Structure formats: C-alpha cells, structure tokens
Amino acid sequence: MTPPRNWFDQGGKAYARFRPGYPPELARFLASVSPGTGLALDVGCGNGQLTAQLAAHFDQVLGVDPSADQIAHATAHPRVVYTCAPAEQLPIAACSAQLITAAQAAHWFDLPRFYEEARRIGAPRAVLALISYGVPQLEAALNPRFDRFYWHEIGPYWPAERKLVDSGYADLPFPFEERTPPPLEIRKTWTLEALLGYLSTWSAVRGAREAAREDILQAFADDLTAAWGDPALGREIRWPIHMRLGIL
Numbered sequence: 001m002t003p004p005r006n007w008f009d010q011g012g013k014a015y016a017r018f019r020p021g022y023p024p025e026l027a028r029f030l031a032s033v034s035p036g037t038g039l040a041l042d043v044g045c046g047n048g049q050l051t052a053q054l055a056a057h058f059d060q061v062l063g064v065d066p067s068a069d070q071i072a073h074a075t076a077h078p079r080v081v082y083t084c085a086p087a088e089q090l091p092i093a094a095c096s097a098q099l100i101t102a103a104q105a106a107h108w109f110d111l112p113r114f115y116e117e118a119r120r121i122g123a124p125r126a127v128l129a130l131i132s133y134g135v136p137q138l139e140a141a142l143n144p145r146f147d148r149f150y151w152h153e154i155g156p157y158w159p160a161e162r163k164l165v166d167s168g169y170a171d172l173p174f175p176f177e178e179r180t181p182p183p184l185e186i187r188k189t190w191t192l193e194a195l196l197g198y199l200s201t202w203s204a205v206r207g208a209r210e211a212a213r214e215d216i217l218q219a220f221a222d223d224l225t226a227a228w229g230d231p232a233l234g235r236e237i238r239w240p241i242h243m244r245l246g247i248l
Helices: 014-018 024-033 049-054 068-072 111-121 143-153 162-166 192-199 203-210 214-228
Strands: 039-043 060-065 080-084 097-103 122-133 177-179 184-190 235-247
Touching: 014 192, 024 049, 024 097, 024 122, 024 184, 039 049, 049 060, 049 080, 049 097, 060 068, 068 080, 097 111, 111 122, 143 214, 184 192, 192 214, 203 214
Parallel strands: 039 060, 039 097, 060 080, 097 122
Antiparallel strands: 122 235, 177 235, 184 235
C-alpha cells in the first residue's frame, strides 16, 4: 500500500514558493501616504514579497533581513537592493527613507531599538507601517476543520510572539502619530498542495514535527484532503491585512 503523502515536508525553498503575496493595493496605498517616493525601506523583508511591489512606486527600495537564506531567495527587481542586517541596526543614512515597512516581521524585533532606528533614518514626516496578515479563512465546508487545527491542535507549538500577529499588532506599543489604514485583504485561489505547502512554512508546524507529533499534521492533512475533493481544484483563501500606520 502506498504510504500517505507527507505534505509538510517541503524543504528549504517552501517559504519563497508558498507564502501568499500581498495585493498591489497595499504598496499603492503606502506610496500615497508617504511624503515622497525616493526611498522605501522594507525591514525583515524575507524573500521580498512586499519589497518588490514597493519598487513599482519608489525610485529605490532597500530590503533588509537578518537571514542570508531569505535574501538568497528574494525576488529580484532593478530598483531593489537586498542586504543582511538586523532591524535594530539598519545600514542606511539618517533622514533618508520616506517609507519604512515591516511586513509579518515586527513581532520578532526589539521594538524600542527598532523604533529608535526608524526615527534616525526616517525623513521628515516619514511613514512607518507595521503590517501583518491574520489567520486564513477557508471556504465554509473547510473552515471548521482548519480552525480546530490552527487554534487547538498546533496552537501549543506557536511561539509566544504569534499572539501579536493574531491580534493584528493591536497590543504592540506604537508611540507615533497614528493613522487608520483602509480595509485590505489577501485573496488567493489555491490548490490543496499550495495550501498545505503554505502551512508547512509555519513555525508551529515545524515545532510539532520537532516534537514528534507528525500524527497531528497527518490527521489534519487526511481530513482536509477528504473534504477538499479533487486536489487540483482551486479554492478561495482569504487573509485580513492588519496595519499599524504612523508618522515619524
């Protein structure tokens, strides 16, 4: 008998392959509220999903991430430069960036030190945006089983910082002149492989595997496969985008 497929063993390139991209409306909005479009800085840029989109609106974009592996798989663009550096020590001149973003990354920062750097490098009235996307919402027939997996089965394996993402960064200190962003969301039509590949990038899934709880993962994959139907069928997935938006 053929053993069940291990959907969660995707290898090191899964992050770049499966993470959902941001809608173009996000970069467009950020450019519209920035005091200029000379330089944008994307901190904790990962593989450059937002970084490259900002390049459509800014003369130059710098993507910064402490992970050399993430930078190695970053999305290339002629107006984007990527470099390895921590959020608390940014390789950029004072008063130079009109926009500073951190997408799905701020919960890992030493925030007081990062905020100090943001104030140092920000141009007058520069915009700082801490962006996150929430728990994915699946179609009605799939969502109850997904919610049980997310909140209860792998919930204990999330790092403590994940609670900040779940709250949309509402609990983060944010000592800036704050603005209210428009409602935005990520919307994708994904196959079963794409969704489970995305879940394989979660730190909680890695934690469950390291704890020898492959049974949790396999049971969920089996249940979702049965409910999905044809694995090649595209189904809609939505993530609400949350943002703390401030003027430096």
